[in-house]
Amino acid sequence: MHRVITLVFLLITANTNAAPVTWTLNGVTFDDMGTASGSFVYNVDTNIYSDIAITTSGGTYFDDSQLYTLINPDEIIDAKGLHLVAESDPQYLTRAFNFNFASYLTNQGGTVLVATPPPPTAFETRCASDLCRSYFSGRRVTAGSISAVPIPAAVWLFGSGLGLLGWFRRRQSA
Numbered sequence: 001m002h003r004v005i006t007l008v009f010l011l012i013t014a015n016t017n018a019a020p021v022t023w024t025l026n027g028v029t030f031d032d033m034g035t036a037s038g039s040f041v042y043n044v045d046t047n048i049y050s051d052i053a054i055t056t057s058g059g060t061y062f063d064d065s066q067l068y069t070l071i072n073p074d075e076i077i078d079a080k081g082l083h084l085v086a087e088s089d090p091q092y093l094t095r096a097f098n099f100n101f102a103s104y105l106t107n108q109g110g111t112v113l114v115a116t117p118p119p120p121t122a123f124e125t126r127c128a129s130d131l132c133r134s135y136f137s138g139r140r141v142t143a144g145s146i147s148a149v150p151i152p153a154a155v156w157l158f159g160s161g162l163g164l165l166g167w168f169r170r171r172q173s174a
Contacts, residue, residue: 020046023146023148029141030140030142032059034060034139036141040053052082053069062138078104082101101146105148115141123141
């Protein structure tokens, strides 16, 4: 009986996909001395970004802070870039923050650079048209990275299985 239970739990944990991971901005700075901080969740299996909460601070180009939680609906969404619009004005999309990562994001996490000049691939700007299809010049990201440390669902399943096996053993020895 123990062998059957052990085999079932091993099969379940072997077939479990990695869970989406939370990516956190680290040391992201702009060429005007502003900064960006925050995080987002990305799931490679479904190509879905969620729980976006990124704030930029003022510098010499933009003197105010801005909160980004919305994906630009006119941009291609993939594991190599994140294109956001300001939460303060989602109808007119007056501000945008674009990341093009140095490598593709994975569910395994790691560290990925966000600024890989030249050319500048991460920047905050004002939109020049409705839906932010074109941009005015803005400020460029000059340094920074994103990082993630995943906690796979399999770890939780494996731990549950070990706990259940311990309970069965204790019950049989009593």
